[in-house]
Amino acid sequence: MKNPQPHLQAEARAYWRANLRLVGILLLVWFLVSYGAGILLRQWLDQWSVGGFKLGFWFAQQGAIYVFVVLIFIYVAGMNHLDRKYGYNDPES
Amino acid sequence: MSVQVWTYILVIISFLLYIGIAIWSRASSTKDFYVAGGGVSPLANGMATAADWMSAASFISMAGIIAFAGYDGSVYLMGWTGGYVLLALLLAPYLRKFGKFTVPDFIGERYYSSTARIVAVLCALLVSFTYVAGQMRGVGVVFSRFLEVDVNTGVVIGMVIVLFYAVLGGMKGITYTQVAQYCVLIFAFMVPAIFISIQMTGNPVPQLGMGDTLADGSGTYLLDKLDGLSEELGFTAYTDGSKSMADVFAITLALMVGTAGLPHVIVRFFTVKRVRDARKSAGLALLFIAILYTTAPAVAVFAKTNLIETVNGRPYAEMPAWFTKWEATGLLTFTDRNADGMVQYVKDPARNELVVDNDIMVLANPEIANLPAWVIALVAAGGLAAALSTAAGLLLVISSSISHDLIKNVFKPDLPERQELWYARGAATLAVVVAGYFGINPPGFVAAVVALAFGLAAASFFPAILLGIFYKKMNSKGAVAGMITGISLMLFYMLKFKFGLFDGGKEAVAGLTSQWWFGISPEGFGSVAMVVNFAVALLVNRFTAPPPEHIQDLVEDIRIPGGAPPPSSH
Numbered sequence: 001m002k003n004p005q006p007h008l009q010a011e012a013r014a015y016w017r018a019n020l021r022l023v024g025i026l027l028l029v030w031f032l033v034s035y036g037a038g039i040l041l042r043q044w045l046d047q048w049s050v051g052g053f054k055l056g057f058w059f060a061q062q063g064a065i066y067v068f069v070v071l072i073f074i075y076v077a078g079m080n081h082l083d084r085k086y087g088y089n090d091p092e093s
Numbered sequence: 094m095s096v097q098v099w100t101y102i103l104v105i106i107s108f109l110l111y112i113g114i115a116i117w118s119r120a121s122s123t124k125d126f127y128v129a130g131g132g133v134s135p136l137a138n139g140m141a142t143a144a145d146w147m148s149a150a151s152f153i154s155m156a157g158i159i160a161f162a163g164y165d166g167s168v169y170l171m172g173w174t175g176g177y178v179l180l181a182l183l184l185a186p187y188l189r190k191f192g193k194f195t196v197p198d199f200i201g202e203r204y205y206s207s208t209a210r211i212v213a214v215l216c217a218l219l220v221s222f223t224y225v226a227g228q229m230r231g232v233g234v235v236f237s238r239f240l241e242v243d244v245n246t247g248v249v250i251g252m253v254i255v256l257f258y259a260v261l262g263g264m265k266g267i268t269y270t271q272v273a274q275y276c277v278l279i280f281a282f283m284v285p286a287i288f289i290s291i292q293m294t295g296n297p298v299p300q301l302g303m304g305d306t307l308a309d310g311s312g313t314y315l316l317d318k319l320d321g322l323s324e325e326l327g328f329t330a331y332t333d334g335s336k337s338m339a340d341v342f343a344i345t346l347a348l349m350v351g352t353a354g355l356p357h358v359i360v361r362f363f364t365v366k367r368v369r370d371a372r373k374s375a376g377l378a379l380l381f382i383a384i385l386y387t388t389a390p391a392v393a394v395f396a397k398t399n400l401i402e403t404v405n406g407r408p409y410a411e412m413p414a415w416f417t418k419w420e421a422t423g424l425l426t427f428t429d430r431n432a433d434g435m436v437q438y439v440k441d442p443a444r445n446e447l448v449v450d451n452d453i454m455v456l457a458n459p460e461i462a463n464l465p466a467w468v469i470a471l472v473a474a475g476g477l478a479a480a481l482s483t484a485a486g487l488l489l490v491i492s493s494s495i496s497h498d499l500i501k502n503v504f505k506p507d508l509p510e511r512q513e514l515w516y517a518r519g520a521a522t523l524a525v526v527v528a529g530y531f532g533i534n535p536p537g538f539v540a541a542v543v544a545l546a547f548g549l550a551a552a553s554f555f556p557a558i559l560l561g562i563f564y565k566k567m568n569s570k571g572a573v574a575g576m577i578t579g580i581s582l583m584l585f586y587m588l589k590f591k592f593g594l595f596d597g598g599k600e601a602v603a604g605l606t607s608q609w610w611f612g613i614s615p616e617g618f619g620s621v622a623m624v625v626n627f628a629v630a631l632l633v634n635r636f637t638a639p640p641p642e643h644i645q646d647l648v649e650d651i652r653i654p655g656g657a658p659p660p661s662s663h
Contacts, residue, residue, distance in 0.1 A: 016652050023182045030178045034171045039342050042164075046332070052304040052314030057332040060167035061159075061390040062300060065174045065383050072181045072376035079186070079372055079654075088655040089369070 015086040022078045026071050034064040099470035100239045107277050107474045108254060111481070114273055115258030115266040123510050126263030126517050127194040127493050133268055133364040139377025141271035142361045144278065144482035146173075146352075146378070147385060148224075149231030152278060152479035157454030159393035160400075163323070164334035166393065168344040172547075174379060174386050175345070176352025179555075181375035184353060185362040187562045189371035190651045194363060195490070196356040196554060197498040203561040204569040205644055207503055212576050214498045216553040217356045219580075220546045221487045221494075222527070224357075228484035229532025232477060238422060238456065239473035245533045251481065252529040259485045259492075260521045267485045268364060274478035279384060281475025285459040285468050286388050289395045292462055303391035319398050326405070327440035331397070343617030350623055351547025354555035357486040360493075368654035396454040399461050404447060405438045412436070415460040424450035488528065492521035545587050548619025552579035556626040565648045567630070570637045575630025583622040591615040 037045055042056030050058055083089040120126040133141070151173070159166030191199055197217060201210025229248050236247025258266040283299075290302035294315055307313050320330040329335050336344075352358065361378075362371045404412065409427060419425040426448045427436060438447040456476070459469045496516035501508050508516070553576045560567040560575075588594040590609060593601040606614075613621060639645075 012649065012653055019652075026182060027178070030175065034175050034345065035342060038167060038171055039338060039345065050304070051301075052306065052316045054316075054332050057164055057167075057316075058304070060164065061170055062303075062387055064171050065387050068174050068178050069376070069380050069383050071178055072372075072379055075182055076369075076372045076376050080369060083369065083654055088653055 011086055015082060015088065018082050019079070022075065022082070026075055029067065030071055033059060033067040038064045094466060096239075096466045096469045097241070099467045100473045103467075103470050103474040104240070104477060107273075107478060110273055111254065111258060111270045114269045115262045118262050118265045118269045120261070120263035120265045120514070123194075123497070123513050123517065125265045126514055127363075127489075127497060128360075129263075129265040129268045129364045131364060132366050135365060135370045135374035135377060137268065137272050138361060138365050138370070138374035139381055140275040141268045141364075142358065142374065142378035143381035144271040144275035144478070145361060145486035146358055146382060146483070147278065147479055148483035149228055149235075149476060149480035151385065151389075152282065153231065153235075153452050153455050153476050156389040156392040156396065156458075157451035159390055160397040160454045161449075161451060162334070163329070163331040165336045165341065166390070167334075168336075168341055168348060170386055170390060172345045172348025173352055174383060176349040177375060177379040177382070179349060179353040180358065180362075181372060181379070184359065184558055184562070185371045185375050186368045186654065187651045188359060188558070189362050189365065190368050190654055192363075194360075194497055195493050196359050196558070197494060198502070199561070200554075200557055200572070201498070201502065203644065203647065204557075204572045205641065206569040206573065209557075209569055209573050209576075210498060210502065212573055213554070213557075214494050216549065216576065216580055217490055217494050217498075220355065220550050220553075221357060221490045222531075224546045225484055225487040225491070225524075225528040226531035228480045228487065229528050231480040232484070233532055234452075235473055235476040235480065239470070248529055248532040251477075251484070251532075252525050255481055255485050255488065256522060256525045259488050259525065260518050263517065263521075264360075264364060264489055267482075267489055270485070271482045274482040275381060277478040278475040278482075279381070281471040281478070282385050283388060284471060285462070285464055286392050286395075288464050288468065289399075289458065289462045290391065293395055293398070299391035299395075300387045303394050315394060315398065319394055319401075322398065322401050326401070326438060331394070337612055339612050340614050340617050343611075343613045343620045345617075347551050347617050347619030347623070348547050350551040350555045351549075351619055354550035354553070354558070355547070356494075356550075356554070357483075357490045359554075359558075360490060361486070392455065392458065396458045396461065399458075400449065400454075401438065403461060404436045406435060408435055410434065413461075415457055418460075419453055419457055424453050484528065488521055488524045491524040492517050495520040495524075545583075545591065545615060545619075548583050548587070548616065548622065549580060551619035552583040552622035552626055556623060556630060560627075560630060562648065562651065565645050566634070566639045568634050568637055568640045571630040571632075571634030574633040575626040578629045579622045579626030582625055583619060586610075586618045586622070587615050590618075 037056060038060035042060060045056035046054040048055045124130055155169055158169065188199055193199060197210050197213035200213035201207065229251060232251030233244040233247035236242050236250060237244040258270050286299040287297055290299040291297050293308055294302040294305040295308040296302035296305045303315065305315060307315055307318060316332060320332055323331045334341065365371050365374055409429065420427065428446050430444065430446050436447055437444060439445050456472060459472060496513055500516050501513050556579065557572045557576050560572065590605055591602065593599050596605060
């Protein structure tokens with residue numbers, strides 16, 4: 001399993017670092033919309049409204065969920081890009 | 094046609110569909126049986142995961158719970174969707190690359206130890222059995238209320254159906270029936286929601302209708318009206334909760350992490366062909382789930398407003414037909430305390446005359462809103478689809494834990510594949526029968542334990558899998574110590590504060606809330622137990638030998654997607 005060629009190992013490390021960076025950023029947003037806007041800052045955000053929704057309440061019951069879906073699709077696109085860049089994409093079969 | 098006839102027609106059509114699919118997708122190998130042959134498309138897997146995940150609790154109970162909890166209900170909405178972000182970003186792609194059949198497979202190999210494997214099997218069985226009993230009960234309840242058969246007969250009918258396609262088709266049969274079940278359940282959930290949204294706000298999109306103005310031309314926002322009504326009756330405003338912020342935070346975290354650690358959800362990602370398919374199907378699964386999960390809070394608001402307006406302060410004699418119908422089931426009770434012949438619904442328990450079970454809100458919602466008979470019947474078919482799909486997914490985890498993880502990998506490593514397949518079918522049959530038994534004779538604690546299954550999954554699997562992928566030097570002793578401490582602590586907290594085991598039984602539980610550690614309820618304690626799991630695992634790891642070289646290479650290998658091997662038992 002171990003890759004004997006050192007330059008390929010360096011590639012693998014760079015790929016992994018890029019992966020961790022992407023996941024880190026996305027998880028930060030994940031935390032901010034749910035625990036941040038939906039829970040910790042909810043009461044403060046409730047002073048504003050979007051339509052009939054108080055903003056904090058909207059994040060907790062609607063907004064956070066929309067953002068979650070978007071986050072996963074950004075991750076999918078980002079990782080597909082990294083796979084191509086580092087040559088790890090599986091053959092289309 | 095009457096509701097009853099419509100219900101029979103829709104339920105029978107949907108059951109014939111499931112059986113037809115099961116016959117078409119029989120399993121011929123263990124690979125078919127455990128992971129549907131490993132070639133499921135991301136779209137099909139996304140739908141199957143969504144149906145697998147959304148149980149009778151999501152379909153029937155959640156909107157009702159939110160209707161009575163208001164803002165506090167957000168813990169379920171965020172908790173049961175946010176977990177998919179963790180699953181997609183941190184677990185699913187790597188477990189797919191690892192390419193085995195079950196979660197204990199991963200734990201056992203990554204931690205090079207049969208102790209770790211057996212601990213993982215026990216955790217998987219504990220989580221899955223408690224969860225599945227609740228589903229069988231849900232099947233029975235839907236049958237009894239809509240088709241007016243006995244609850245126990247309902248459970249038996251459900252058992253036969255699940256037995257048929259789970260035993261015959263294994264994961265392959267389950268996957269394609271779950272795709273059909275997703276379509277049935279989402280249609281059944283959305284149609285009444287759209288009808289009611291138009292009725293109340295004139296907006297056909299429930300997610301927007303919830304924040305829209307009322308259709309009566311008053312220009313008042315629906316949520317403002319509900320806030321006002323709630324406060325008038327002595328409750329806190331609907332959009333403002335009564336749980337402490339720390340507890341809301343802890344419960345949300347426990348549900349998210351628990352979702353990511355549930356074996357029947359994780360195993361779905363073993364069924365796709367490539368790592369990129371695993372990522373994509375996690376995204377699609379959450380999209381399909383989000384359709385229901387963003388509609389449920391809207392249904393909650395519509396139903397709660399409707400309920401208060403229809404019954405509060407009105408004469409009992411003038412109650413609509415659904416009121417007396419649900420009174421007969423005992424899920425709705427009216428006691429005329431002040432004997433004025435009117436229904437008073439208020440917070441103060443000494444004056445409140447109306448007790449409404451959470452489950453009614455979705456089941457009776459179409460009737461409360463006077464929707465056509467076929468829409469009411471649709472809800473029954475949807476509830477059955479939700480319960481059956483989740484039950485089947487759980488039964489597969491139970492059967493593969495026994496036939497694959499215990500018999501094949503621990504006791505009889507030289508078991509030929511044909512025989513393993515028969516063991517798998519036998520284990521599935523046994524699991525259905527046991528689940529059916531608990532469905533007919535529900536131990537009083539089932540409902541409570543289902544909610545806590547997430548805490549157990551959070552406290553056991555999540556840290557072990559996460560460290561196994563992201564920390565190359567994580568060793569076996571640390572992981573096992575973490576899992577055992579985490580799950581024991583969770584069990585202890587649950588027994589003490591949920592069942593009052595050490596303080597004189599269930600009656601004592603209410604008096605113990607002031608003793609909750611850090612003010613955190615048993616439902617939220619999974620997040621504390623998870624942190625303890627991480628801490629113990631890392632501490633023990635620090636003082637014991639690092640994992641062997643070939644395991645560290647394995648970890649490097651699963652981090653790279655290229656050429657994910659087809660799932661295999663070797």
